[in-house]
Amino acid sequence: MLDNMKEKTILVTGGTRGIGKSISELFALKGGTVIAIFRSDKLSAEHCINSLRGSGHQAKQVDITIPEAIDDLWRQIEKDGITVDMVINNAGIGFHHPVDQVSYTEWQKGFSDIIQTNLIAASNMCYHAVQHMRKNGGGKIINISSRGAFRGEPLMPAYGASKAGLNALTQSLAQQLAPHNIYVGAIAPGFVETDMARDRLLGDVGKGIKAQSPMNRVAQPEEIAEATYLMACGNMWMTGAIIDVNGASYMRT
Numbered sequence: 001m002l003d004n005m006k007e008k009t010i011l012v013t014g015g016t017r018g019i020g021k022s023i024s025e026l027f028a029l030k031g032g033t034v035i036a037i038f039r040s041d042k043l044s045a046e047h048c049i050n051s052l053r054g055s056g057h058q059a060k061q062v063d064i065t066i067p068e069a070i071d072d073l074w075r076q077i078e079k080d081g082i083t084v085d086m087v088i089n090n091a092g093i094g095f096h097h098p099v100d101q102v103s104y105t106e107w108q109k110g111f112s113d114i115i116q117t118n119l120i121a122a123s124n125m126c127y128h129a130v131q132h133m134r135k136n137g138g139g140k141i142i143n144i145s146s147r148g149a150f151r152g153e154p155l156m157p158a159y160g161a162s163k164a165g166l167n168a169l170t171q172s173l174a175q176q177l178a179p180h181n182i183y184v185g186a187i188a189p190g191f192v193e194t195d196m197a198r199d200r201l202l203g204d205v206g207k208g209i210k211a212q213s214p215m216n217r218v219a220q221p222e223e224i225a226e227a228t229y230l231m232a233c234g235n236m237w238m239t240g241a242i243i244d245v246n247g248a249s250y251m252r253t
Ligand code: NDP
Pocket: 013, 014, 015, 016, 017, 018, 019, 020, 037, 038, 039, 040, 041, 042, 044, 062, 063, 064, 065, 089, 090, 091, 092, 093, 094, 117, 144, 145, 146, 147, 188, 189, 190, 191, 192, 193, 194, 195, 196, 197
């Protein structure tokens, strides 16, 4: 079992804000070199990279919904002679599109945008990570899923579907890739206090969400980073695991 990230390079999508930023911070603190992918928020990206412990970290602007951009990213990684040991598929989006309140066009947009980012882009990132890791003797892929995959997401049905799909992808790849010494697992958080959830955590709705946990609160991004780190340190026998990190707000059996 690993107990630090020394001499490891970790690629984190959405690695400069929210949960991804906390993951980048923790993995750098543990001695790893971070490649953090962001889409548009350059200021947060620069700030995040400059604040990471250690040296050699980089932020790369890649819209992961563009398959060719993911191709270019990995081509550049190979050209630079970098060996990526871990990929953390964390980037994700979510917005409301309840079936009884939106137009057919809005409904379709919900599904196409959310599935494209949360599932298809993650699958494309996995494809390239696998080709890279096979050449280098193995690696780890950790997908940041969601409690919503199990509990349902009535206001964001495409989000729940995307995360259920991500879980199924995790399990399929874990089986296919174990012979190649490539670990694949997922972390399934409940609500986390980031930009994505901030609006929903305000007022009475927010109180109700917090009350879902017996600790009467939601997670801080650092807590999800710690769970991700735990998985990153885990042994190969843990491959295929989907770990709930939701403050006992939703128990599945
Ligand atoms: P944030 O909205 O705070 O951050 C999202 C990150 O993803 C940003 O860094 C953003 O880049 C990046 N991103 C989004 N789209 C793209 C894209 N097309 N290409 C590249 N990067 C992109 O989200 P959270 O930190 O809250 O969420 C992180 C993950 O955790 C997501 O997968 C989410 O589904 C999951 N999760 C979150 C929960 C929550 O309550 N917050 C609960 C359960 C799971 P940029 O900074 O440039 O915009």
